[in-house]
Amino acid sequence: MIEARGIKKKxxxxxxxxxxxxxxxxxxxxxxxxxxxxxxxxxLRCLNxxxxxxxxxxxxxxxxxxxxxxxxxxLREKLGMxxxxxxxxxxxxxxxxxxxxxxxxxxxxxxxxxxxxxxxLRKVGLEDKALVYPEKLSGGxxxxxxxxRALAMEPEIMLFDEPTSALDPEMVGEVLQVMKDLARDGxxxxxxxxxxxxxxxxxxxxxxxxxxxxxxEAAPEQLFTAPQNPRTKDFLSKVL
Amino acid sequence: xxxIELFRESxxxxxxxxxxxxxxxxxxxxxxxxxxxxxxLMSISNNKLLMFIARIYVDLIRGTPLIVQAFFIYFGLPTAxxxxxxxxxxxxxxxxxNAGAYMVEIFRAGIMAVDKGQMExxxxxxxxxxxxxxxxxxxxAVRKMIPAFINQFIISLKDTSILSVIGIRELTQSGEIxxxxxxxxxxxxxxxxxxxxxxxxxxxxxxxxxxxxxxI
Numbered sequence: 001m002i003e004a005r006g007i008k009k010k011x012x013x014x015x016x017x018x019x020x021x022x023x024x025x026x027x028x029x030x031x032x033x034x035x036x037x038x039x040x041x042x043x044l045r046c047l048n049x050x051x052x053x054x055x056x057x058x059x060x061x062x063x064x065x066x067x068x069x070x071x072x073x074x075l076r077e078k079l080g081m082x083x084x085x086x087x088x089x090x091x092x093x094x095x096x097x098x099x100x101x102x103x104x105x106x107x108x109x110x111x112x113x114x115x116x117x118x119x120x121l122r123k124v125g126l127e128d129k130a131l132v133y134p135e136k137l138s139g140g141x142x143x144x145x146x147x148x149r150a151l152a153m154e155p156e157i158m159l160f161d162e163p164t165s166a167l168d169p170e171m172v173g174e175v176l177q178v179m180k181d182l183a184r185d186g187x188x189x190x191x192x193x194x195x196x197x198x199x200x201x202x203x204x205x206x207x208x209x210x211x212x213x214x215x216x217e218a219a220p221e222q223l224f225t226a227p228q229n230p231r232t233k234d235f236l237s238k239v240l
Numbered sequence: 241x242x243x244i245e246l247f248r249e250s251x252x253x254x255x256x257x258x259x260x261x262x263x264x265x266x267x268x269x270x271x272x273x274x275x276x277x278x279x280x281l282m283s284i285s286n287n288k289l290l291m292f293i294a295r296i297y298v299d300l301i302r303g304t305p306l307i308v309q310a311f312f313i314y315f316g317l318p319t320a321x322x323x324x325x326x327x328x329x330x331x332x333x334x335x336x337x338n339a340g341a342y343m344v345e346i347f348r349a350g351i352m353a354v355d356k357g358q359m360e361x362x363x364x365x366x367x368x369x370x371x372x373x374x375x376x377x378x379x380x381a382v383r384k385m386i387p388a389f390i391n392q393f394i395i396s397l398k399d400t401s402i403l404s405v406i407g408i409r410e411l412t413q414s415g416e417i418x419x420x421x422x423x424x425x426x427x428x429x430x431x432x433x434x435x436x437x438x439x440x441x442x443x444x445x446x447x448x449x450x451x452x453x454x455x456i
Contacts, residue, residue: 048364050360050363050364073366073367073368074366075366076363076364076365076366077365077366079364080364081360081361081364081365083357083360083361085355085357087355087357087358087360087361088361089358089361089362089376089380090380091379091380091383100365100375101365101366101367104367104371104375105365105366105367146361149365150365153365153366
């Protein structure tokens with residue numbers, strides 16, 4: 001579903017991605033782990049073109065997404081994105097945060113979109129927060145609302161950029177639970193995370209990145225219990 | 241002539257001057273807001289040419305006094321380009337274009353004050369830059385702009401007094417005319433000052449309560 005080949009990304013003279021290859025299959029959950037500054041968030045952001053790549057190709061459903069002819073807005077409708085800092089729209093209540101894009105882009109009528117939004121809010125356990133503004137929500141609630149917002153566009157793939165890193169510890173669980181449910185429903189997911197427990201339990205495959213390169217790629221059991229590369233071992237010994 | 245009589249004689253004409261002042265200010269601010277939005281968006285675009293044009297506009301207007309701009313629009317341009325313009329329109333244009341340059345910076349600052357994650361979130365949902373700007377960024381930016389906008393409103397309202405030099409009978413000019421016939425400078429300028437002051441106070445307080453209601 002996602003096919004990335006030889007991805008390089010430079011910010012000025014700084015090369016943050018130094019040649020990355022990976023695939024994601026339909027229905028697969030891929031977790032990307034690694035130290036800060038390893039380029040994992042940048043890699044994720046390249047997948048929906050929030051960052052342009054310097055070299056290489058990324059194909060999603062066979063379509064070269066960095067091609068000039070690709071309609072980036074149409075592409076992004078297929079990819080839901082969840083950010084570390086939630087980025088809910090503060091001037092819209094939770095319901096309108098969710099219905100905004102479907103109404104604008106799918107020309108869905110407001111009523112239908114609201115029904116859908118309420119269904120999604122039930123799914124993430126926020127049915128009673130529909131008319132509340134984001135500032136009144138806790139971090140965990142904000143992130144669950146942000147997931148519901150991304151799901152409202154019925155994406156084929158969900159991208160998570162450290163979705164629990166900005167949360168108080170006691171709220172991490174509720175967000176991870178929603179993500180687990182999503183994985184169980186068969187959603188294709190790419191998750192950049194520091195939650196090793198989540199990666200181990202939910203991922204089909206884990207990629208360990210360091211210094212702009214994929215160092216190791218394996219099934220979670222193998223990567224966490226028998227890492228092959230010394231850098232992976234070193235990283236895991238620090239975080240586990 | 242006692243003060244009551246002076247007041248009764250001059251107040252109607254001052255009031256009509258005040259009306260003109262408010263009309264010019266209102267029209268000029270509509271122009272300024274449109275100019276500010278347009279050039280403000282240009283100034284944050286990725287297009288170097290658009291940025292450059294916006295920069296020139298701001299620098300040119302901020303770098304020259306309003307009184308010169310008013311003379312230029314009322315006397316200079318019509319002579320050079322051979323057209324006629326009445327004083328009122330020239331005055332509205334002068335204050336509008338002048339305030340517009342400051343509004344560019346107000347818009348720019350307001351937009352930049354919105355967290356950049358907002359644009360990313362909107363774009364990643366599949367919204368175009370234009371739609372994201374119009375429906376997500378600007379509504380938030382405008383709320384942040386209110387205090388600066390009100391400030392500009394007040395400055396422009398007072399700036400209209402400069403238009404007395406091109407013969408518009410706004411509040412200040414009305415005062416000058418009255419004083420020319422009654423020589424009561426102290427009382428008349430006093431009244432004019434109070435009228436400006438009261439209007440601006442009313443504006444400030446309305447704005448402050450508006451701002452409180454619009455906080456996100």
